[in-house]
Amino acid sequence: MATKQTQYLARSLLAPAVGLLFIWMIVPLALTLYFSTLHYSLLDPGSEVFVGLENFRYFLTDPAFIASLKNTLVLVGSVLVLTILLGIPLAMLLDQPVVGRNIVRLMVIAPFFVMPTVSALVWKNLLMHPVSGLFAWLTKLFGLTPIDWFNDVPMFAIILIVAWQWLPFATLILLTALQSLDEEQKEAAEMDGAGGLSSFIYITLPHLARPITVVILIETIFLLTVFAEIFVTTGGGPGLQTTNIAFLIYSQALIQFDVGSASAGGLVAVVIANIVAFFLVRIVGRNLEA
Amino acid sequence: MGQITLQGVQKAFGPVHIIKGADLDIADGSFVVFVGPSGCGKTTLLRLIAGLEDVTDGRILIDGKNVVAVPPAKRGLSMVFQSYALYPHMSVRGNIGFGLKMAGLAKDEINRKVEAAAATLNLTPYLDRKPRELSGGQRQRVAIGRAIVREPKGFLFDEPLSNLDAALRVQMRIEVTRLQKQLGTTAIYVTHDQVEAMTMADKIVVLNAGKIEQYGSPLELYEKPANLFVAGFIGSPKMNFVTGESALQRGAATIGVRPEHLKIERDGAGGWPGTIAVAEHLGSDTFLYVDAGPLGMLTARYIGELSLHAGDRVSLVPDPARIHRFNEAGNAIRG
Numbered sequence: 001m002a003t004k005q006t007q008y009l010a011r012s013l014l015a016p017a018v019g020l021l022f023i024w025m026i027v028p029l030a031l032t033l034y035f036s037t038l039h040y041s042l043l044d045p046g047s048e049v050f051v052g053l054e055n056f057r058y059f060l061t062d063p064a065f066i067a068s069l070k071n072t073l074v075l076v077g078s079v080l081v082l083t084i085l086l087g088i089p090l091a092m093l094l095d096q097p098v099v100g101r102n103i104v105r106l107m108v109i110a111p112f113f114v115m116p117t118v119s120a121l122v123w124k125n126l127l128m129h130p131v132s133g134l135f136a137w138l139t140k141l142f143g144l145t146p147i148d149w150f151n152d153v154p155m156f157a158i159i160l161i162v163a164w165q166w167l168p169f170a171t172l173i174l175l176t177a178l179q180s181l182d183e184e185q186k187e188a189a190e191m192d193g194a195g196g197l198s199s200f201i202y203i204t205l206p207h208l209a210r211p212i213t214v215v216i217l218i219e220t221i222f223l224l225t226v227f228a229e230i231f232v233t234t235g236g237g238p239g240l241q242t243t244n245i246a247f248l249i250y251s252q253a254l255i256q257f258d259v260g261s262a263s264a265g266g267l268v269a270v271v272i273a274n275i276v277a278f279f280l281v282r283i284v285g286r287n288l289e290a
Numbered sequence: 291m292g293q294i295t296l297q298g299v300q301k302a303f304g305p306v307h308i309i310k311g312a313d314l315d316i317a318d319g320s321f322v323v324f325v326g327p328s329g330c331g332k333t334t335l336l337r338l339i340a341g342l343e344d345v346t347d348g349r350i351l352i353d354g355k356n357v358v359a360v361p362p363a364k365r366g367l368s369m370v371f372q373s374y375a376l377y378p379h380m381s382v383r384g385n386i387g388f389g390l391k392m393a394g395l396a397k398d399e400i401n402r403k404v405e406a407a408a409a410t411l412n413l414t415p416y417l418d419r420k421p422r423e424l425s426g427g428q429r430q431r432v433a434i435g436r437a438i439v440r441e442p443k444g445f446l447f448d449e450p451l452s453n454l455d456a457a458l459r460v461q462m463r464i465e466v467t468r469l470q471k472q473l474g475t476t477a478i479y480v481t482h483d484q485v486e487a488m489t490m491a492d493k494i495v496v497l498n499a500g501k502i503e504q505y506g507s508p509l510e511l512y513e514k515p516a517n518l519f520v521a522g523f524i525g526s527p528k529m530n531f532v533t534g535e536s537a538l539q540r541g542a543a544t545i546g547v548r549p550e551h552l553k554i555e556r557d558g559a560g561g562w563p564g565t566i567a568v569a570e571h572l573g574s575d576t577f578l579y580v581d582a583g584p585l586g587m588l589t590a591r592y593i594g595e596l597s598l599h600a601g602d603r604v605s606l607v608p609d610p611a612r613i614h615r616f617n618e619a620g621n622a623i624r625g
Contacts, residue, residue: 187362
């Protein structure tokens with residue numbers, strides 16, 4: 001197959017697709033790079049001038065930047081911990097043979113298919129609303145004062161919503177991994193005298209190391225850019241309490257109409273994502289080696 | 291000590307009866323092989339003894355103590371699984387020592403025992419490797435190491451050699467037999483391969499459809515099969531069965547003659563005449579598949595080379611002392 005001719009043919013046939021993808025990627029990147037060096041305000045059209053790295057200095061020295069970077073890391077970290085700590089027992093429960101297992105599994109996975117905007121709205125208006133929400137009704141049932149989630153504990157509320165959305169994903173990945181655990185291995189451990197807990201620690205958890213890594217890597221990619229949930233519920237507030245990097249860039253561009261600074265912020269976000277990815281791959285990536 | 295006794299052991303999965311009452315006495319230190327066609331319940335019976343399945347009825351005694359309610363680890367048996375079931379994330383050392391670690395032994399004692407077991411099995415150079423870095427035979431030995439290190443009352447082998455290639459299987463067969471003799475530990479070995487059964491066992495249990503058909507030494511089973519099933523199952527090539535006139539003459543519903551007990555006569559008049567359909571020349575043996583008309587296909591074995599070919603007419607004369615007779619129900623008629 002791999003004659004010179006087929007290689008040439010393959011390359012020439014692939015070229016249009018590769019070229020299109022390349023343009024698709026490079027044009028926005030180049031434009032963002034270009035905009036990030038301009039003084040470019042939508043409130044002041046026609047006044048674009050080259051300002052060098054001024055936008056970066058402005059974005060990075062903005063106190064909002066450090067606050068939102070911290071918020072981003074808190075959000076990503078908390079959701080990761082929650083989804084994995086809850087996902088493992090949930091996956092183990094779903095792995096048990098029960099009546100109607102398929103329906104239960106389908107229901108557990110359902111939240112993942114709800115659009116972020118919709119689920120945020122449901123949480124905001126039906127569950128967490130301090131007057132008419134389900135949680136408020138529950139707390140009043142016990143004679144307590146309802147929590148005003150988005151004012152009292154805004155970050156925790158966002159973490160809950162996002163964790164709820166991503167728990168099915170973690171559960172699903174961990175469940176498929178559990179199903180691939182060799183039954184004879186569990187029996188061998190049983191013969192070796194390992195009880196439920198030891199069997200979990202020495203057999204099940206090591207088996208789950210790889211899927212947990214996959215969950216961490218994939219969730220991190222998506223959690224760094226959480227936006228809809230914040231936009232719908234808190235709008236980044238109160239103050240900057242729930243503003244993450246993605247939301248900060250949005251507010252630079254479309255609340256303060258500063259395209260230049262937003263572009264600079266976007267590039268900073270790319271760098272941050274790469275730093276996070278670098279450390280993640282170093283820490284957990286070795287689990288992926290066969 | 292490792293004397294294992296089964297008394298009326300039954301196992302049913304819902305309405306399906308897998309084991310229909312098994313009684314068995316396994317002497318301490320003996321090597322017993324469960325053999326039978328697939329689906330006969332031999333693995334289930336082994337798992338019942340191991341405690342991985344609960345018995346539906348009956349008693350399992352180990353050294354005179356009923357263990358049906360005792361969890362697997364407390365029965366003092368260890369098992370070698372068909373897939374080896376090694377723990378992939380642990381080194382060979384970790385794998386072999388896992389049972390001891392679970393039993394709460396001190397670290398240096400575990401190390402000492404693991405190293406002793408590894409030395410017995412020639413695994414010492416591989417102690418720090420992971421299972422995936424080992425060959426099939428080495429993995430097999432690790433699985434055996436995991437079993438012997440606990441110094442159990444009995445070993446349970448669940449078709450342990452079926453994943454190995456033919457040459458390695460013969461080698462491991464000898465190693466397992468020798469190791470068992472050396473340790474003097476009771477062993478129960480499940481296989482569907484009757485050659486393994488015949489070569490390894492002190493005693494063979496032939497199972498069919500959840501019932502023990504016969505329990506005896508390999509030669510007993512070969513020379514005195516209790517019924518048609520055992521007669522047909524033990525021995526290779528299979529025993530020839532003849533019904534009709536020749537059987538009735540000898541006062542039986544069916545008679546059986548092993549291929550090696552048929553004398554082959556070129557165009558002889560006596561015995562059972564027929565035409566050779568296929569002749570297999572192995573050098574050491576010659577197998578003839580003879581179309582004997584109303585008697586059906588008969589197999590004859592000749593030790594050494596015999597220059598007969600397909601299409602030749604021969605006559606097969608059974609050795610009268612080696613004819614097995616069976617009644618209507620398929621049971622052997624003695625005397």
